[in-house]
Amino acid sequence: MPGLLLDTLRGTNTQERPIWLMRQAGRYLPEYRALRAEKGGFLALVYDTDAAAEITLQPIRRFGFDGAILFSDILIVPFAMGQDLSFTAGEGPRLSPRLVDNALGALTAVPERLTPIYETVRKVRAQLGPETTMLGFAGSPWTVATYMVAGEGSRDQAETRALAYRDPEGFQAIVEAIAEVTVDYLCGQIEAGAEAVQLFDSWAGTLSPQQFERWVIAPNARIVEAVRARHPQTPIIGFPKGAGEKLAAYARETRVDAVGVDETIDPLWAARELPEGMPVQGNFDPLLVLAGSEDLERQAIRVLDAFAGRPHVFNLGHGIGQHTPIAHVERLLAAVRGWTRP
Numbered sequence: 001m002p003g004l005l006l007d008t009l010r011g012t013n014t015q016e017r018p019i020w021l022m023r024q025a026g027r028y029l030p031e032y033r034a035l036r037a038e039k040g041g042f043l044a045l046v047y048d049t050d051a052a053a054e055i056t057l058q059p060i061r062r063f064g065f066d067g068a069i070l071f072s073d074i075l076i077v078p079f080a081m082g083q084d085l086s087f088t089a090g091e092g093p094r095l096s097p098r099l100v101d102n103a104l105g106a107l108t109a110v111p112e113r114l115t116p117i118y119e120t121v122r123k124v125r126a127q128l129g130p131e132t133t134m135l136g137f138a139g140s141p142w143t144v145a146t147y148m149v150a151g152e153g154s155r156d157q158a159e160t161r162a163l164a165y166r167d168p169e170g171f172q173a174i175v176e177a178i179a180e181v182t183v184d185y186l187c188g189q190i191e192a193g194a195e196a197v198q199l200f201d202s203w204a205g206t207l208s209p210q211q212f213e214r215w216v217i218a219p220n221a222r223i224v225e226a227v228r229a230r231h232p233q234t235p236i237i238g239f240p241k242g243a244g245e246k247l248a249a250y251a252r253e254t255r256v257d258a259v260g261v262d263e264t265i266d267p268l269w270a271a272r273e274l275p276e277g278m279p280v281q282g283n284f285d286p287l288l289v290l291a292g293s294e295d296l297e298r299q300a301i302r303v304l305d306a307f308a309g310r311p312h313v314f315n316l317g318h319g320i321g322q323h324t325p326i327a328h329v330e331r332l333l334a335a336v337r338g339w340t341r342p
Helices: 005-008 030-039 042-047 050-063 076-081 113-129 141-150 158-165 169-194 209-230 244-254 266-273 287-293 296-306 326-335
Strands: 067-069 084-088 094-096 134-137 196-201 236-240 258-261 280-284 313-318
Touching: 005 134, 005 196, 005 313, 030 042, 030 050, 042 084, 042 113, 042 326, 050 067, 050 113, 050 280, 050 326, 076 113, 076 141, 084 134, 094 141, 113 134, 113 169, 134 141, 134 169, 141 158, 141 169, 141 196, 141 209, 158 169, 158 209, 158 326, 169 196, 169 209, 169 296, 196 209, 209 236, 209 244, 236 244, 244 266, 266 280, 280 287, 280 296, 287 296, 287 326, 296 313, 296 326
Parallel strands: 067 134, 134 196, 196 236, 236 258, 258 280, 280 313
Antiparallel strands: 084 094
């Protein structure tokens, strides 16, 4: 029997709502901070498969979420494509050589850098009960490309957007290369035990409609088609953060099984405009959980009620903040668990 989350992602409008939180395995948990202090830096944790499995399982043990999201990072794909990857405290990830200065052909692929991630999936799945869905993930090509081009994150992705305008054919080659590796990477996670996968497009909101069509919708559609051809029973969630009114076109044209909705979108609009019957994931503001105001429960019920007419996975509009109190997460969980579809 599939768990509540997997049932919902396959299109069942369940009476109760499954819940998991983006970045639920991480810095807001004291047990994570203790393990990181013992083991070392972020990348070391990702590649220590026992530690990565333990971190993936920590929020399941503490909260009983319906999904366990793999502890890893979207930049494992460029790392496997041959860029060097490091994480600097207070500064975030760094990739080199930067593709704004170097040709894609200068990279030498290191596909074995993906293998430990699959082992983490296997270890987690072996320790989960059947009621908990194992979630794999990857970054979408546009978002991954922004890091590969600039060598780091940025607020407006200006270097990458400029490169895409200046040399669209060259940038197309980068996006296609990322998509090809991503298909194999997601399929490898599925073959290791992931029961659903999510594509994160964290920087989708910076693009014009025409660029969004080319650099977000088109490559994600190719990934969905290729993964589905190999694993037709595995649901694929697409999350184009910041898509706004372009979200409906994304949902239709990528043919994802479920679509993630960020906190800037009115859930009533999403419930009305997205394809009928398509499962929706989201879209509670992570800052509301951080603040823990008296309004927390009421706002959670508002989201649940808005999506009552379709399959809905309760989640945040983006990742949970590292300073979020555990008690606030417990309040949110109680509100969701106490709700049933009218």
